[in-house]
Amino acid sequence: MRFLFKTDYEDDIKLFPHSGYLYSYGLLIAVLLVAPYVLSSYLMSQLVFVCIYATVGVGLLILTGFTGQASLGHAAFLAIGAYTAAYLQQFNVPFPVYFLAAGLLTGIVGALVGFPALRLQGIYLVIATISFALIVEEIMARWESVTHGNEGMRVKTMQLLGTTVPRDGPTFYYLCLAVLVLTIVGTLNLLRSPTGRAFVAIRDSETAARSMGINVALYKVKSFAISAAITGFAGVLFAHKLSFISPEMFTLQLSIEFIIVILIGGTFSLHGAVLGAIFLVMIDPFLTYLKDDMPGIIAGVAATLGAGKERAGHIQDAVAAFASANGLKGAIYGVIIVLFVLFEPLGLYGRWLKIKLFFQLFPLYKRATFKRQKIYVKSERNR
């Protein structure tokens, strides 16, 4: 175990509590920087999606995790960012300009959504954000002069500083990675400043926050605006990555996926948003792998366990038929969500902390350290 002796207030402010952090994050960044030269183009493409989803996850975490305002409408913010980029691109607006414009516009829309949301709590806020997202989706489909309706819009290849940045090249990946890292650093800065503490205060007790001089309405709107703006930035990258956008890409399903990102990652930490994004994006290739290779593997196992050649063949066919059944992905998805909520409420990051503690305390680790107390429902209606 490592004991930290703090000798300066600076020790509580700095981002890396001790040098170990610096080394491990430096190593991580180095690995990510050489990734394009090692990984296959398919995995690189998935890695870009991880960056985009993680950026949205961090944005959502600010609103939901730290300010305590649930949102099931973040797909709409992503859509606004993506469409702003696609629209401005038609007039040969350079990338940096429409990138910032998309973030700004989404931030303003976020603030506008924040105002009516001020008086709403819990499920009322959830349904209000769902309503907002559905209305935005309909506007995208109907406002044909700007969005081309259901036909969708093509997004041209990115031009940055006079060079072309193809959506599957390493430069685009570095750009997405840079946006993610900047978002994370900005968020960490916010969290160690008065604004971030005000967010957390609002989450835990609005009454007490008010009595400490926090303008709750203002900070909620700020939180909505920041969260939306980050999502808008991600939307621009999303549009470029897909090179084509249409309204049916930004449905409630996508908003739910974003919630899954922070839920599976762990709703209390920025690590969680990144881990959740990795999980969500990588589940697709994993399921494809299951579909392609699992039948053969299971049949092989069956054969070695003494099943006859014919039986093994039958098993392989049966498993293959099951694996290619329509909607299996949805079912697995559902089961994973339920299992996470039931057995790992702290998410992937919580699991990571447990493993870390296990090795730090070895052999003294006790399972009960993280055991949750039995809780009884008390009405939340009186809040």
Place this chain on the structure above:
Amino acid sequence: MSYFRAENLSLHFGGLKAVDSVSFAVEKSEILSIIGPNGAGKSSIFNLISRIYPPTSGKIFFEDQDITQQPSYDIAKLGIARTFQNIELFENASVLANLLVGRHRHSTTQLWQELLFLPSVRAGEKAHRRRVEQVIEFLDLEPYRDKLISGLPYGVRKVIELARALCSEPKLILLDEPSSGLNVEETDDMSFWIRDLRSDLGITVLMVEHDMTLVNRVSDRVIALNYGRVLAMGSPSEVQQHPDVVAAYLGA
């Protein structure tokens, strides 16, 4: 003029008169206690002052300024801090974070500066931290600095709430039942601290309290309430011997 003044303050919930034209004044550097049976409207008066409820009628003055219409978050900025009867801490944050929230009214940095964590923000953070450490030392909270609130015992939380209020460097502090749920020793500590608030920090104290020992020990004056009305006002012993007060408590 008085330092703090409530004039004909009323709060009605439908037909129920929780506070019924109550007037009182607090002098600078005074410790004034409000006593009364349960449901007498003591906490409601605090909630009116910190604008959790808007008063049905009446006015509140602080330093000769009418604060009846100020939004609730401005009350803290004027220098009025409070604690809560049932503890309203930020449960899932560390003690340090809770206390730093108390510094909120003194923070001057803008959002964009915080996103970049400019040197001005860093300097501000250190200055806040220094003040917080003074409060931690004043209230002996050193062992709990980095602990999460949700794991702390009730008595400690009560002190942390006081600490958070002190971090905002208030001129007037409202203490809502500071000794409820504390044991005898903790109550003793609390009474010393309340007296120190005035003598060391020059803070005016307005407090709601049931424990008459604590009230007698610290208060300069006492107000007794029942059914939202003032029964008696004066020194602790005067109020306790007042026939209406005796009747209200003994139900005679």
Place this chain on the structure above:
Amino acid sequence: MLDFVQQLVSGIALGCVYGLIALGFVLVYKATEVVNFAQGDLMMLGGFFAFTFIGMMGLNYWLGFAGAVICMALFGMVAERVVVRPILGYPQFSIIMATIGLGYFLRSVAGMIWGTDDLKIETPFSQGVLRIGSLVLAYDKLSVIAATVILCALLYLFFNRTTLGTAMRASSENMLAAYYMGIPVKRVVSIVWAISAAVATAAGVLLAPITFIHSNVGLVLGLKAFPAAVLGGFGSIPGAVVGGVLIGVIESMAGFYLPQGWKDVAPYIVLLTVLLLKPEGLFGLHVRKKV
């Protein structure tokens, strides 16, 4: 004018279906403060069960109806036992996610079992119409309205007149206190899930003649029923039905009188407006935290 009444009736009928699903939301919420996002999918599953009994096995309509309701009541109990009970008392957010996961699962499995085609159930009301002057009202729509009124009355009486109903309300206010008062909270919660699944099934079967049954019908209608419940003030039984009817009528009117596209968003615009003016819904109680 005739058009208007025609639209009004079909709006009310559609709204009653929304209302019935919303009732399921409200029942579970009233008893456990859990928002069950899989409510629409329970309805979908109920519809499929009824289809299996009536359409595939050729049972009598009423017998199939009853069979589906019983099966789904049991299914509701199982779902509660497996997914909800282990996390009862956790933050709202976790439970919402668990039920969203359950919904995903049910939708996919139903799609795997019954396929992705639209299915139709023949009912005794499928054909006939009621003529009042030149007004033509289809029996299937009237039957939905009648069934909603009856179910609502029954549930209202159940919650306000029976000991079990009172126990449910008590356990929703404060579960621990309810335990101490000797209320078997776990059994109560389980029964509530059974009832809400049964109500959802009734909605699904009644709906079958109006909309077809397919694996996504629950999601689509659930997204309409949820606003209905919120509009009515989540937690109020009459509120859920009134909210449902309002949403149904708005949708049907918007579809008829407004340009294309308004039909789908009009209910949400109305909902947002109501929430702006009255954040606790039309029939919700405004309670503030005591400090």
